[in-house]
Amino acid sequence: MKNLSRIEVFGYMFLIITFVNSLYFGFTDASLFNEHYAQEDGLVENETALMLLLVSVLSVYHLIKLWKFKKPLWKVGTLIFAILFFFAAGEEISWGQRIFGVESSEFFLQNNAQGETNLHNMVVGDTKINKLIFSQILMIVMVLYLVFVPVLYRKVRAIKNLADTFAVPIVEWRHTIAFIVCTILVSIIPADRKWEVYELAFGIIFFLIFLNPLNRHIFQKNDAAEQ
Incomplete structure (x- = not known):
């Protein structure tokens, strides 16, 4: 494993501090954890939005820096990631609705589980979009990406070429280990809003993946894979 950059060291330290605080508050004061630490628009949620935004900014940086040196499909993939993580960051804080004091429209008041201006809390019939897509489906995708794709990337030439062509960052095993450890730690926290911490962990890990993938x-300007 190559030496970590200072930013990566800071990222892992941030992840560790996050879980030290989460485990402490989660086990000693569930009320404080739920109503302040991990509340809506609280510290954890804002940190999650920030980490997702940083991934988007990093993708835009790569796009601008390497525009002259990369092929169209690489640009498409990088642009998609920039938009995707920007959207995720906006959704996390309901597009700044409470920050700027913006009232939800009648549509969102009637169709959003929390009456907020976002899509992930929408309710269709009796189905919560957040539970179906952002919890169940997304978790399956994350497990595939963080556990199985790294193996396929190393073993299957077609998968490797596809990922490299569309600028899909492949996780290092340290990222996978961090994901597994975070999953175990979150599962033992007794506080109800512990999954907000899990989202923050995802944000930090994804930033680390995009910062220095396999x-x-x-x-890099030279597209030749490292031997």
């Missing part, structure tokens, strides 16, 4: 050559 196929780090996709973010």
Whole structure:
């Protein structure tokens, strides 16, 4: 494993501090954890939005820096990630609705589980979009991406070429280990809003993945893979 950059060290320290605080508050004061630490628009949720936004900004940086050196499909993939993580950051804080004191429209008041201006809390019939897509489906996708794709990338040439062509960062095993450890730690926290911490962990880990992935050559001017 290559030496970690200072930013990566800071990222892992942030992840560790997050879980030290979460475990302490979660076990000693569930009320404080739920109503302040991990509340709506609280510290954890805002940190999650910030980490997702940083991934988007990093993707835009790569796009601008390497525009002249990369092929169209690489640009498409990088742009998609920039938009995707920007959208996720906006959704996390309901697009700044409470920050700027903006009232929800009648549509969101009637169709959003929390009456907020976002899509992930929408309710269709009796189904909560957040539970179906952002919890169940997304978790399956994350497990595939963080556990199985790294193996396929190393073993299957077609998967490797596809990922590199569309600028899909492939996780290092340290990222996978961090994901597994975070999953175990979150599962033992007794506080109800512990999954907000899980979302923050995802945000931090994804920033670390995009910062220095296994196929780090996709973010270099020379496209040749490292031997």
